[in-house]
Amino acid sequence: MAATPMPGNPNLDGNPPPLPPPPGTDMTGICFRDQLWLNTYPLDRNLVFDYFALSPFYDHTCNNEQLRMNSVHPLDLSHLSKMTGIEYMLYEVVEPNLFVIRMQKRDSPEKVTPMLTYYVLDGSIYQAPQLCSVFSARIGRALYYIQKGFSTAASKLEKIGHDSESDDANDDTTATKETIDLRELKRVDHILASLQRKLQPAPPPPPFPEGYTPSQPTETEQGSETQEGTEQQQPPPVDPIIDQGPAKRTKYD
Incomplete structure (x- = not known):
């Protein structure tokens, strides 16, 4: 049977089908087969x-x-x-x-x-189809794919810009974290200094034995000590019991 309904053949609703367009017009949308x-x-x-x-x-x-x-x-x-x-x-x-x-x-x-x-x-x-219709369809299809390509490129550029903004935000976050770390270090130093101030001072050195008089350094020794530098501004206290040794005795012939 014909794929295109012919006049005189009612459809399922009981109404006659619409007449096909007259020959010579655009009928590219229909097909006939018997x-x-x-x-x-x-x-x-x-x-x-x-x-x-x-x-x-x-x-x-x-x-x-x-x-x-x-x-x-x-x-x-x-x-x-x-x-x-x-x-x-x-x-x-x-x-x-x-x-x-x-x-x-x-x-x-x-x-x-x-x-x-x-x-x-x-x-x-x-x-x-006529040649102008073919050209119009081909040009419309080409413009569609060109527009689609531009839309895809624009979306990728927006994604790249969003990634760069995210990197900048990450850099700002890293700098903020570094600032917070420096503040924490200063805070720890402040706490240690306050604790050090609260500690008791060191005890004084033990007293010299009775009858011991520390020797005064001579001028030569003072000059040599000045030339050696000031690595130790206050020399450690001398233990008279260890450094002086036994008391000198008179030698008899």
Whole structure:
């Protein structure tokens, strides 16, 4: 059966289906196929026009229909070239899969103006889109992908900017942490100093033994001590019991 509903066949609601647009208009959105005819007759160059005449793409006022009414083959060029008006021509044939039919306007035997093109592909009839429609669709598709590419690039750039801002925020956080660490160090130093002030001072050194008088350094020793430097400003106290040794005794001969 035909894929496109024909007039006179009611649909499931009981209402007649809408009429197809008149031939010669844009009918690229519909397709015609009559499986019953295809199962009955072979699809070749001699019968393909009869099959095409069943479709809504066929204009019954064309010159080919007049030839059919006169029992002449509708594609006979010897008769069509003598007529003027709308006609159909079998433009290209690849049996049994592809048949290209061109609708044209004939003004004289030599002057023909192409109008529309139809093709029969594996038994289904389609109207070929016009060249301007093909260009418009291709350009629209190209613009779509270009716009999509720009949108993808813009989103990636925004992501890179967000990552850089995150890095800056991380750097600020690290600097803040370092500042907090320095403050903690100063606080610890302050606590240690306060504890040191609270500690008792060191006990004084033990007293010298009775009768011991510390020797005074001479001028030479004072000069040598000044030249050696001030590594020890206060020398450690001298233990008289260890350093002085036993008391001197008188030697007898």
